[in-house]
Amino acid sequence: MDVMPQQDPESRRPPEPSPEGPRPPHDATPGADPGTTPGADPYVMPAEGATAVPPPPPTLRTTLRRAAFGAVAAGVLLAGALVAVPDGKDDRPKEPGPVERAEAAATAGSPASLSDLTALIGDRQKWVESHPADAPSWATLGSAYVEWGRRSADAAYFGRAEEALKRSLEAQPGERGNGEAWVGMAALANARHDFLAAKRWGETVRKQDPKTWSVYPVLIDAYTGLGDVKAATEATEKFGELRKGVPALARTADLYRGQGWREDALATAREAADRATAPAEKAEALHRLGELAWERGEPEEAVAQFDAALRTDAGHHSSLAGKARALVALDRTDEALAAYQSVITKLPRPAYALELGELYASLELDGDARSQYEKLAGLLEQAKAAGVDESVVQARYESDHGDPAVAVELLRGQWKKQHRSAAVADALGWALHRAGKSEEGLKYAQQAVDTGVRNASYAYHLGVIERELAQYGPARRHLQEALRTNPAFSPLDAPKAREALESLGEPPPGGPGDMQPPPPPPPPPAPSQEPKREAAPEPKAEPKPDPKRESPRPEAPAPVPSKTAPAPSKAAPSSPAAVEADASKSP
Secondary structure, rough: OOOOOOOOOHOOOOOOOOOOOOOOOOOOOOOOOOOOOOOOOOOOOOOOOHHOOOOOOOOHHHOOOOOHHHHHHHHHHHHHHHHHHHOOOOOOOOOHHHHHHHHHHHHHHOOHHHHHHHHHHHHOOOOOOOOOOHHHHHHHHHHHHHHHHHHOOOOOHHHEEEHHHHHHHHHOOOOHHHHHHHHHHHHHHHHHHHHHHHHHHHHHHHOOOOOOHHHHHHHHHHHHHHHOOOHHHHHHHHHHHHHHOOHHHHHHHHHHHHOOOHHHHHHHHHHHHHHHHHHHEEEEEHHHHHHHHHHOOOHHHHHHHHHHHHHHHHOOHHHHHHHHHHHHOOOOHHHHHHHHHHHHHOOOOOOHHHHHHHHHHHHHOOOHHHHHHHHHEEEEHHHHOOOOOOOHHHHHHHHHOOOOHHHHHHHHHHHHHOOOOOOHHHHHHHHHOOOOHHHHHHHHHHHHHHHOOOHHHHHHHHHHHHOOOOOOOHHHHHHHHHHHOOOOOOOOHHHHHHHHHHHHOOOOOOOOOOHHOOOOOOOOOOOOOOOOOOOOOOOOOOOOOOOOOOOOHHHHHHHOOOOOOOOOOOOOOOOOHHHHHHHHHOO
16 A cells, blocks of 8 residues: 655755854955944944044054954854754654554554554555565554454455464464564454454463553453453453553443443543543544443434544544434434435444434335345445454344344354353344243343443333333333433334333332232131030021010029030020020029
């Protein structure tokens, strides 16, 4: 790749003054005062009277003293001239060119601008042509290819990166000190979404030299892709110890964001943006602030941050995609469509193509949506041919617009490869629900939400699955959480979330039933102290006595129970003879 030569800064500088200083007039008398001439001074009035008489000639002492003063003055002036103008040369430090800027950014662990990255690639390409055994240059070239392919969404550069990194390892194996080539291989694996391979490469470098700071960013990406929060946290902390400054702050903000610590993530991201100086680094920090604002449901703030990032670095195309997403939430649909169409041509990532297709579908532009989905299929094929795994994006498309069974198969493969991040868990849970397996999908959707990340789509998917399983209380809570987190999180799903929440209605009075304590169990019956006796036969119906023929009598006192005899029964007499016997005993 040819690189335009940079113009020498000295060619743009005005000519320097001569070190010899101004020359005296041709008719000046040597040794005379500056500005004197043999004739009369035209700026002095002619003398009159006594002043017209010429003064006497100076004495020898006066002449010597004037000569000494003149020599000292001349020496001072000459020294000042030499200091002010160093013989026509500029000793100021030369402004770094694009190659130097790209190298400085890589040394600091910060992103370089795409133009500087292009210059670095061209410089290393020319160098390795004449120095094919230079292992560090091959490693630098391979890592630059990875970064270019990742930031331009041109997966063809990943093949070039792999070739350059292999050439580096052939010239100098990693065991003999070529750890940077191993780090480049880890970065390449992350770019291809092969997080398990990236973990193996990165941990090999860390085992060889734990103080190699450049390995920790690739380890953080690998652990995050695998869903290993603990390992990602430890790698982030170690990176902060070895490489302080804006890169460490940026990684820490991303860690807080992934765990749902919004306030900490925002404070750290703001500090990173305030301390960033290079344009590419500043734009990346502003983009992070825009993403955080979008996730909080603040589209106006998001647009402002994305615009600031684009003003800082016009080549930061991912900020244009973020701006398009926020413009949709502000109902500025025409601007959003223009932004999406522009970013697709500059940064053709499959995820952006899917978002644009769903925007067309939400506007009932079915023909445009189908055309966009066809472009998405083409981008997915290109990625697969370049060795990039875009299964998550493809599964999201299949779940909502294609065959959910295909999505389930794709995501089960991801899970088997230990790709168990929150994004994969959410996509698998939703795909299972769409395929009619809501009970199985529930645990994956719950796992995505339990990571703590504040993602409205995750809460929406979990709420819909819970409603399908008649878990109305949790479903209502998660649907409300989705709309509270970001009311416009998706042009297609946000309206569906509101409809689902309205269909559930208001909760019953008194709170959810599962929140009430269960009633106490009935006490067990007390054991009877009476011996068991046979049941007496049912008494026969007696005729009702006539009150006119029978006079009232007082009740007899109850007999005292014997200590040996059983207690008398309180049942009514069982026969008419017993009634008559009781009546004869009455007074």
